[in-house]
Amino acid sequence: MNIELKHINKHFGKVHANKSIDLLIASGTIQGILGENGAGKSTLMKILSGFIQADPGSEIILDGKPVTIDSPADAIRFGVGMLHQDPLDFPPMRALDNFLLGLPGKLFPNRKEVIQDFSLLAREFDFSIDPESYVDSLTVGERQQLEIMRLLFLGARVFILDEPTTGISAIQKEKLFATLKKLPEQAITVIFVSHKLEDVESLCDHVAVLRAGELVGEFKPPYSTQKFVETMFGKMVTLGERQSAVGGGDTTLSLDNISIEDVRLKINHVDLDVKAGEVIGLAGMEGSGQDLFMRACAGLMRTVGGTIRLKGQDLSGKPYHAFKKAGVNFLPAARLEEGLVPGLSLTDHFVLAEQPTGVFIDRAAGQKLAEDRIASFNIRGTPLSTVESLSGGNQQRAELALLQSPLSLVLLEHPTRGLDIESVIYIWGKLKERCRQGASIIFISSDLDEILQYSDRILVFFSGKVSAPIDAGKTTVAQLGQLIGGKGWAEMGGINA
Amino acid sequence: MLKGRLGNLVFQAIALALAFGVVSLILISLDASPMDAYKNMFVGSVGSVRKIAEVLVAFVPLLLVTAGLLVTFSAGLWNIGVEGQVVLGAIATTWVFRYFLESALPPALIITLAILGGMLGGALWASLTGILKTFGGVNEIFGGLGLNFVSTALTIYLIFGPWKRPGVASMSGTVPFPDQFSLPQLTDLRISPWALGIALIAVVIVYFLLQGTYFGLKLKAVGRNFRAAYLLGIPTWQYSLYSFLICGALAGAAGAVQVAAVYHRLIPSISSGYGYMGLMVAMLINYQALWAVPVAFFFAALNIGSIQLPILMKLDSSLSGVLQGILVLSVLLVAGARQKFTKKA
Numbered sequence: 001m002n003i004e005l006k007h008i009n010k011h012f013g014k015v016h017a018n019k020s021i022d023l024l025i026a027s028g029t030i031q032g033i034l035g036e037n038g039a040g041k042s043t044l045m046k047i048l049s050g051f052i053q054a055d056p057g058s059e060i061i062l063d064g065k066p067v068t069i070d071s072p073a074d075a076i077r078f079g080v081g082m083l084h085q086d087p088l089d090f091p092p093m094r095a096l097d098n099f100l101l102g103l104p105g106k107l108f109p110n111r112k113e114v115i116q117d118f119s120l121l122a123r124e125f126d127f128s129i130d131p132e133s134y135v136d137s138l139t140v141g142e143r144q145q146l147e148i149m150r151l152l153f154l155g156a157r158v159f160i161l162d163e164p165t166t167g168i169s170a171i172q173k174e175k176l177f178a179t180l181k182k183l184p185e186q187a188i189t190v191i192f193v194s195h196k197l198e199d200v201e202s203l204c205d206h207v208a209v210l211r212a213g214e215l216v217g218e219f220k221p222p223y224s225t226q227k228f229v230e231t232m233f234g235k236m237v238t239l240g241e242r243q244s245a246v247g248g249g250d251t252t253l254s255l256d257n258i259s260i261e262d263v264r265l266k267i268n269h270v271d272l273d274v275k276a277g278e279v280i281g282l283a284g285m286e287g288s289g290q291d292l293f294m295r296a297c298a299g300l301m302r303t304v305g306g307t308i309r310l311k312g313q314d315l316s317g318k319p320y321h322a323f324k325k326a327g328v329n330f331l332p333a334a335r336l337e338e339g340l341v342p343g344l345s346l347t348d349h350f351v352l353a354e355q356p357t358g359v360f361i362d363r364a365a366g367q368k369l370a371e372d373r374i375a376s377f378n379i380r381g382t383p384l385s386t387v388e389s390l391s392g393g394n395q396q397r398a399e400l401a402l403l404q405s406p407l408s409l410v411l412l413e414h415p416t417r418g419l420d421i422e423s424v425i426y427i428w429g430k431l432k433e434r435c436r437q438g439a440s441i442i443f444i445s446s447d448l449d450e451i452l453q454y455s456d457r458i459l460v461f462f463s464g465k466v467s468a469p470i471d472a473g474k475t476t477v478a479q480l481g482q483l484i485g486g487k488g489w490a491e492m493g494g495i496n497a
Numbered sequence: 498m499l500k501g502r503l504g505n506l507v508f509q510a511i512a513l514a515l516a517f518g519v520v521s522l523i524l525i526s527l528d529a530s531p532m533d534a535y536k537n538m539f540v541g542s543v544g545s546v547r548k549i550a551e552v553l554v555a556f557v558p559l560l561l562v563t564a565g566l567l568v569t570f571s572a573g574l575w576n577i578g579v580e581g582q583v584v585l586g587a588i589a590t591t592w593v594f595r596y597f598l599e600s601a602l603p604p605a606l607i608i609t610l611a612i613l614g615g616m617l618g619g620a621l622w623a624s625l626t627g628i629l630k631t632f633g634g635v636n637e638i639f640g641g642l643g644l645n646f647v648s649t650a651l652t653i654y655l656i657f658g659p660w661k662r663p664g665v666a667s668m669s670g671t672v673p674f675p676d677q678f679s680l681p682q683l684t685d686l687r688i689s690p691w692a693l694g695i696a697l698i699a700v701v702i703v704y705f706l707l708q709g710t711y712f713g714l715k716l717k718a719v720g721r722n723f724r725a726a727y728l729l730g731i732p733t734w735q736y737s738l739y740s741f742l743i744c745g746a747l748a749g750a751a752g753a754v755q756v757a758a759v760y761h762r763l764i765p766s767i768s769s770g771y772g773y774m775g776l777m778v779a780m781l782i783n784y785q786a787l788w789a790v791p792v793a794f795f796f797a798a799l800n801i802g803s804i805q806l807p808i809l810m811k812l813d814s815s816l817s818g819v820l821q822g823i824l825v826l827s828v829l830l831v832a833g834a835r836q837k838f839t840k841k842a
Binding site for chain 1: 718
């Protein structure tokens with residue numbers, strides 16, 4: 001199926017997520033969509049698959065016919081099917097039942113007939129899924145296979161795959177790619193969304209690169225990794241002179257051979273010593289392991305091996321409250337979900353963050369504390385403002401103002417995401433102040449410029465692999481971009497994995 | 498413009514009018530005059546000192562339960578199990594009275610012990626719900642509901658088993674306690690000023706607990722955002738458990754008053770549905786402790802006033818329940834509509 005996207009625009013409030021994108025995808029090709037987090041890939045794909053609707057004026061043309069896609073069911077009717085990063089299936093049900101779901105119009109499906117079709121399809125693609133097995137007993141790879149079969153059965157002529165190689169084994173990936181390469185023979189169009197350069201290079205006939213909501217480049221083989229990285233991350237924008245490390249203080253955080261794992265990822269044997277005043281930036285695509293690493297440093301996640309020491313004190317296996325008591329503060333990215341309490345005022349927050357032990361609230365002291373913090377963190381709000389009434393930037397400042405004193409280690413997730421440049425500079429000013437007072441900082445950011453600008457050393461994460469610390473003064477956006485995309489790891493040496 | 502205090506009042510008035518409107522329609526469909534019904538309920542509840550005393554008898558346990566529920570609501574918990582906590586308070590109070598039946602201790606001391614015992618019983622029963630939630634992953638709504646059934650069964654078992662009247666067991670409950678085990682009442686009236694005092698003190702304490710203490714502030718933080726409260730360093734599950742204990746103790750006090758000041762024995766329906774009614778009052782007043790007093794009084798008055806309906810108008814007295822239920826629904830409905838309306842504007 002031919003797909004023509006014309007002037008696709010999408011606003012979310014003030015955010016312009018897709019900026020007049022024009023893209024032509026020919027029938028029977030595998031089209032790659034590359035871009036970093038927040039580049040607008042998912043928005044574009046969600047528009048095509050009916051999960052969200054584009055702004056008026058945008059046009060989707062399938063095989064020459066303009067269409068309006070109002071829902072995912074609509075999309076399937078037009079032949080557009082999407083495979084989500086986390087398979088949207090029903091784990092407590094049988095594979096066959098999943099298969100039957102979404103079949104239109106039949107109150108009493110003929111199971112026998114469907115089992116036959118199921119087996120036929122499975123044989124064609126060399127899948128070995130028992131139709132009677134329960135979905136939660138399948139691997140992520142097999143669940144993908146099930147989804148592919150289901151979409152084919154529903155008559156999909158366009159397959160959209162969103163980061164399909166996350167969380168599956170190398171063998172399953174090969175099988176997936178083999179399957180995908182068979183689809184164009186049947187005039188099925190495949191759209192492959194990924195940030196993994198290698199996957200895109202080995203699979204796609206065409207590649208489109210998005211950056212900040214815009215289509216910034218289209219490529220045909222032979223591909224150049226260098227070119228991809230440059231297009232994905234753009235030219236280096238300088239935020240001013242880099243500030244070097246505050247100085248070689250004592251070691252605050254010391255990680256000795258730690259291993260962390262959750263259902264998706266395993267991080268093995270990481271060693272790291274962080275000095276007082278040092279800033280460590282964690283780079284990588286979302287979900288590459290940096291979030292697990294940070295939560296382990298905060299005591300929110302148990303490590304499965306190794307020791308964590310803070311200023312010599314062994315904290316391995318201790319609960320979060322012990323970490324907090326020892327001088328670790330963690331500021332999560334989801335401000336209103338994890339960081340702040342909607343419905344409570346700024347004063348309430350500052351009072352609570354001081355870990356009060358008395359019985360009766362000292363209103364006057366709380367008021368004064370709030371006024372001081374509001375002034376010194378330049379928060380636009382009053383002591384009685386509830387946190388949800390503040391703007392994002394002011395919520396971020398409020399979170400920073402909750403940091404206790406003194407501190408040994410500050411852990412930040414996306415400290416400046418969604419903030420204007422003025423707020424970014426202000427917030428980093430405050431953080432560097434903490435460094436001068438002897439705290440170490442570890443932060444996650446998807447903004448490579450921010451990482452290069454404010455870190456002393458950088459750890460890059462890719463699928464649970466962790467790089468050796470990289471000196472921020474001696475690396476470039478291009479090198480980091482390659483590492484984030486999973487390239488150049490062999491040459492680096494000294495990898496922590 | 499429709500914001501702030503004035504806006505609140507306007508919307509509450511709309512909700513009130515809506516509730517009375519719907520109930521009036523029901524009455525008209527039954528060929529009864531709504532005005533007569535409301536008048537009878539009014540006269541039947543606050544028409545005389547004796548009637549007001551009757552209303553206060555219902556008001557005391559309702560206020561105690563509501564005060565307790567304000568604490569669990571603040572912690573973000575739906576303590577449906579409050580009904581069972583009232584029952585267990587009553588059972589524990591009965592147990593203490595029975596234990597000291599032959600004792601030579603001063604009655605005042607025994608009554609005090611019995612009420613404290615009731616509070617302890619309610620608190621322990623509530624802690625079961627809390628423990629099930631914290632350590633067993635059982636939602637407090639399901640845990641509480643299950644324990645409510647268990648508490649009813651336990652009451653019946655005690656009345657027909659170990660605590661049955663000599664001779665033949667009966668639904669009328671256990672053997673009434675001697676007069677000295679009763680909370681002192683006003684002459685000729687059924688209301689005990691002591692019970693009224695306990696309830697009013699409880700609501701004042703809860704008000705200050707929630708408004709003026711670090712405990713209350715932490716509780717609210719836990720209730721509004723469990724995750725953020727944890728990250729802020731508040732021991733979250735402990736605070737959830739504390740709130741269950743406090744609510745259980747106050748519900749237990751309500752059960753104790755039912756035994757020590759109203760029925761003077763354990764009867765099968767000792768909680769009289771005050772737990773569920775308290776949930777309605779707590780929802781209606783939306784965290785504001787001081788409103789508990791007038792609203793609980795209003796609900797109690799509806800209950801007592803509706804007793805007149807079968808006698809005077811051949812209507813069922815459950816009309817009060819219908820009115821209370823519709824009132825809560827319409828307040829929630831109007832609040833929801835208002836939110837949608839102001840969001841758009």
